[in-house]
Amino acid sequence: MRSATPARPPDLTAKATIREVALGLFAERGADAVTVREIAGAAGVSPALVLHHFGSKDGLRAAVDEAVAATFEDIVDALGEAGLEGALTDEGAEAGARSLGEAFAASFPPGSPIPGYLRRLLLSGDPTGDRIFARWFELSERLLADLEAAGVARPSGDRPARAAFLLVNDLAAVLLAPQLASTCGIDLLTPDGMSRWAEEATDVYARGAFRAPDPEEGSADE
Amino acid sequence: MRSATPARPPDLTAKATIREVALGLFAERGADAVTVREIAGAAGVSPALVLHHFGSKDGLRAAVDEAVAATFEDIVDALGEAGLEGALTDEGAEAGARSLGEAFAASFPPGSPIPGYLRRLLLSGDPTGDRIFARWFELSERLLADLEAAGVARPSGDRPARAAFLLVNDLAAVLLAPQLASTCGIDLLTPDGMSRWAEEATDVYARGAFRAPDPEEGSADE
DNA sequence: CCGGGCGCTGAACAGACGTTTAGGATATTG
C-alpha cells in the first residue's frame, strides 16, 4: 500500500507552495471563482510572483491539472499492479471486487483537496478530466476481464458496458460524497461510513438487489 | 406518463425567454462563466432588461434554480405515485427496479438542458442541488421499502444505505454521461446506448456482478 | 570588490464585469 506521491521530493519552494495552495482553492470553489490575488495572499507571496512562475493564471491551472493527473496516474499504476496480481488469489477476489472505489478513497489522506478537484475536473469537461476517466475506464475493463478469467466475476455479454457501469458507480460515490454525508448520514471518509457503504456494495454486487420476476428479456423501446 | 411541465402555460414573455436562455447557458458552461451581456444577446434583449426583471445576476440564478427545482418536484411526485402504485404489480416490479434512472431520463425531451444543469447543481455543492438530492433520497428509501414489502427487492440489513447506494448509482449515469459517451461509446441519450446501459443495470441488480467467494463476513477495518 | 542573474515586489494599466440611471416607445386608463 504505497502513498500516492512516490518520487517527488518534499519541495517547499515558493513555486510549489503556490501550486499547492491553488490546488486547494480550486478544489474548493472552482478555478474561475478564485482570483490570482487570493492565491497569492494565501501563499504569502505577491500576485506578480504567481504570474512570474506560471506565465498566466491559465498556466497555473494547467500546472495544477498536470500535478493532479500525475497523482492519479500513480494510483492507477499501483492499483493496476495490485489488482492484476491479486485477481488470482482469494483475497484478491474480495479486494478486486471493491477495489476501485475503496482503494481510491484509501489513497488520499483525510482532508485532501484531490477528490474535490476531481469533481471540478469531471464537471467542467476539461480534457484532463476526460483523460483521467479514460485511463480508469481502461483499467476497469482490464481488471474485469481478469476477474472474469479468474472466475470471480460473472461474465457479462457486454463487458465494456459492464466495466463502465461498475466504474461510474464507484466514481459516483466519490462525486456525491458531500450529499451522501450531509443528507444520508453516510460519511465515506469515516471508517464507519465506508464500512456501511462497502457492505451494501459487496452485497448487491454478490447477490443482486432485486429478485428477477421474469428471466426472459422483453424490453423493446418503450 | 406525463410530461414534466404540467400546468405552466407556454409563456413567451421576455422574462420567461431570458430565464430559459439562461438555463441553457448555465447548464452548458456554468453560471459564473456566463455574462449578463451574453444572456441578453442570446435572448435578443438588452443587458439592462435582465437586471430589470430579476434584480441581479444572482437573482436570475436563483430564479433558474427554483424553476429547475420545481420541475424536479413534479417528476418526483409523478414518479412517487406511479412507483408506489405499480410496486404491487408484475410490471411495476420491473419498472420499479429501473425506475429512478430510466424514468428520469424519459422525463426530458432530447437536448433538454435540465440534465446538464442538474450536473452543475449536484457537483458544485449548491444548496438547491442538496435539496433535490434529499428529496430523491426520501423517495428512493420509500420506494425501496415498498419493493421489499412487495417481495421484489431482496431485503437489506441497512435500508437507508442501500437506498442511497441505488440512488447514487442511478445518478452516476447522469453525472458522468459526457465521459460515458465520449470515452466508453455509450451515449445514454440514444435508445441504443440507454438499452445497453439498462441491460447491464438490470442484470447486475438481478443476479449480481461477482461470485461471492465466501458468504461469511470477515471485513474488519483494513 | 563588483557585476549579473535570480527571486521577488509595488504600482500601475487596459479590459470586462455587474449594475445604475435617465429616458424612449407603446399601450392602457380617465
Added chain:
DNA sequence: CAATATCCTAAACGTCTGTTCAGCGCCCGG
C-alpha cells in the same frame, strides 16, 4: 386627448480582473 403605467434600451459608472513593468535585495563567480 392627456395622463399614467409598463416594457424596454443606450450610455455610463465604479469595481475587480488578469497582466505588465520597472526596480528592489541578494547570492555567486571573477
